[in-house]
Amino acid sequence: MTDQGIGARVKRKEDKRFTTGHGKYTDDVRMENQAYAAFVRSPFAHAEIKGIDKSAAEAMEGVIAVLTGPELVADGIGNIICGWAVTSKDGSPMNMGAWSALATEKVRYVGDAAAVVIAESDAIARRAAEAVEVDYAELPAVAVASKALAAGAPQIHDNAPGNLIYDWEIGDEAATDAALAGAAHVTEMEITNNRLAPNPMEPRSAVATYDPIEEHYTLYTTSQNPHVARLVLSAFYQVAPENKLRVVAPDVGGGFGSKIYIYPEEITCLWASMKTGRSVKWTSDRSEAFMTDAHGRDHVTTAKLGFDADNRIVGFKVDTIANFGAYMSLFSSAVPTYLYATLLSGQYDIANIHCNVRAVYTNTVPVDAYRGAGRPEACYLVERMMETAARELGVEPTELRRANFIREFPHQTPVIMAYDAGDFEANLDQALAAADVAGFAARKAESAKRGVLRGLGFSSYIEACGIAPSAAVGSLGAGVGLWESAEVRVNAVGTIEVLTGSHSHGQGHETAFAQVVADRFDLPLDSISIVHGDTDTVQMGMGTYGSRSGAVGLSAIVKALDKVEAKVKKIAAHVLEASEDDIVIEGGQVKVAGTDKAMGWHEVGLSAYTAHNLPEGMEPGLKETAFYDPANFTFPAGTYICEVEVDPETGVTKIERFTCSDDFGTIINPMIVEGQVHGGVAQGIGQAMLEQVVYDDDGQLITGSYMDYTMPRADDVPFYDVHHASTTCPNNPLGIKGCGEAGAIGTPPAVINAITDAIGTNDLAMPATPQAVWSALQASGKSMAAE
């Protein structure tokens, strides 16, 4: 390891512009002749559109156009689609209802756009949007998934009878039932995974420009995957052919999944730019973000976990209802199936698992992947059930886990996944030591003296990253391949540009990716630049989500570096009159090993481009491209331990310690990786203790601002104690597993297990607000237990 290569705590290259206010985000982009869009949004959760009167808005000074759904459809703009086909257990395809970027006949959630106003200023556009008169005929609405499945519930899409999108299963139901019937102990729970709003601090934004001469569109937008955006905008939404559409995702201010998808607003801005001949800009305000950004989670699950007399798990049966909202978002179908049910084996050797999932339409904003995407739901279920089972069985929670850990790899679970590497006990032991669990009893006694309840909770998580082998996901219904691309350009002066299909929206790729290149060729970090986020510059790529940039994106870069190295060695061997096998690259030099014959790295670059003296038949230039398709998912895992104090009189809960031991495989930049864990843990604490999207019975969004939706703030969270005990991933060249989502996955059960340990009842739902904790204590009759 060098001071700038793999494993070094290199300061981030992007941070000078971010700390000085010079980041360039979509809303910072200003085009000449720019107009502004404001959307006319439904105040009803479910209504027919009887008519739209634009006249008052059109008459306002500064209004350029008022556009509606029928006009958009008439211009051939296609419906928004879900790109992953999931088949019901009876063999029928999923029931995908039509989703037009601007509603045509019906609106299906509060915030669904019925029209758009284009005006000279944002303020005029917003005022005019209020003047557009939409004649709605309100329909009964339903916001809760289980109610949407009930007989007589409002029918949201005609082609999804009973609001059922699919009824899917995985695993062997008969074998699981038999195992549970023969179990010595069965733990049963009903668990809700609360609905969350992702809330990246940068709201979504789009600036669309149509050039009528070239019939060409340019879209600046807040995307985690600009090439995927271009692909679907072109192939499915019929906005423009790919070669006539440039998508740029400049600096992007956080995504957490919510910026994977191509939303109605980006489509509408592109179309409106063509219609009006103006650049059209739209930036979401925070209320629109709560109303229209895809939400996360929202599962209700009943489950049974059976044990034999030796406390070994014999079977796990799960029945989940997943709320999809009013429309099927881009990857929504995969979240409660292939990203959830496939992780239900957790870290444990379980022979029999069966999971049934019903996906349901409701009159709420669409639900899709949010940091973790299915894996937090699986982990929360498994780890709360393990902790509860341990309490019921009267054994230490850690010992119950140890008794069931998978210890040999590779390990094939009964739910598709084949875990490739891990050492779960190493993570557990590291976390136990770091958290000073041995000293917990004394700390608990000390708390009790102050009349305060202290609790300890564990979570041993596993997740799947590096999505994913294209053929495998294709066989499961994915509409795209999930490889990644890279292009490495060595310039004639020896500096390097790496073009990657991955996209950085806070992850520090400009630094970490450059470290890998610096490490490989022993070059200064400053001589390496990472380029991403522009479809005109970078070849097709699949983008950043599912913690895939290290495991998949960097693997593509390594593959391209392999090709560059081979060519460099051929050139040097030719110039230095040596064998390729004897060429080594180090210290800015390309040398013949064991001799003093050498040429500078930059001289190789120059040789490649002057092409005066290249090996016979070699093409000039030094630029290589690679596409990397992963061989398997990767499986980050670890143990988190949370220690809390609960004031029994108020329910106020304080996290006293939060300890992580993660196995991420190879770590490129520990400083960046720690930050990823910190942020994920904070989001997990948010889910566990603070955050909850609430719709009322009429489908009105109650939590539409930061006054109503509680985000974790600086005084809500502790310092985090982060450790690593790693095994190398055998399935990619650098041995990387991924670190972006682990915190959000592993944290919620650790927190709830700690609080329930403190208050002595398992009956506690997220978010564990002071009121919820106090109420649980009252209900359990243990509120006077603190002594």
Place this chain on the structure above:
Amino acid sequence: MSKTHVTTTINGTRTEFLCEANETLLTVLRDRLHLTGAKEGCGSGDCGACSVTLNGRLVASCLVLGVEAEGAEITTVEGMAEGGELHPLQQKFLDLAALQCGVCTPGILVAAKALLEKNPDPSEQEVRYWLAGNLCRCTGYDKIIKAVLAAAADLRGAA
């Protein structure tokens, strides 16, 4: 709508602009003066991404009207570095990677600077309470709090 002429000082430079009566200071900074460091994260004063100082007082510029800048001294994140040299807070944020996506960072830096001007030796809890008005979704605040404490120590050492 007729515009109002405003004369103000921004980051030490006398500045004039025309704005509408209902335009926020944040809109003026971003759209008229092209100082895009301050961000709109909520528009309701709940997230702190638009933090600037007005006559030395920390404010959410989304809740201040542009016309209120008349005769005032305004500082923004763009005014923190002096002559190309980063402010110790900026340097510590960079050294410790106390930021990720960068959207909340300008507001947090401005807010932290305002804290250290009032209280050069804050405790961890004082920093957490002061910055509770600034939302960050990426970092979990850990490195932010440590960077502010480290910058405070540096500034005390230099004083």
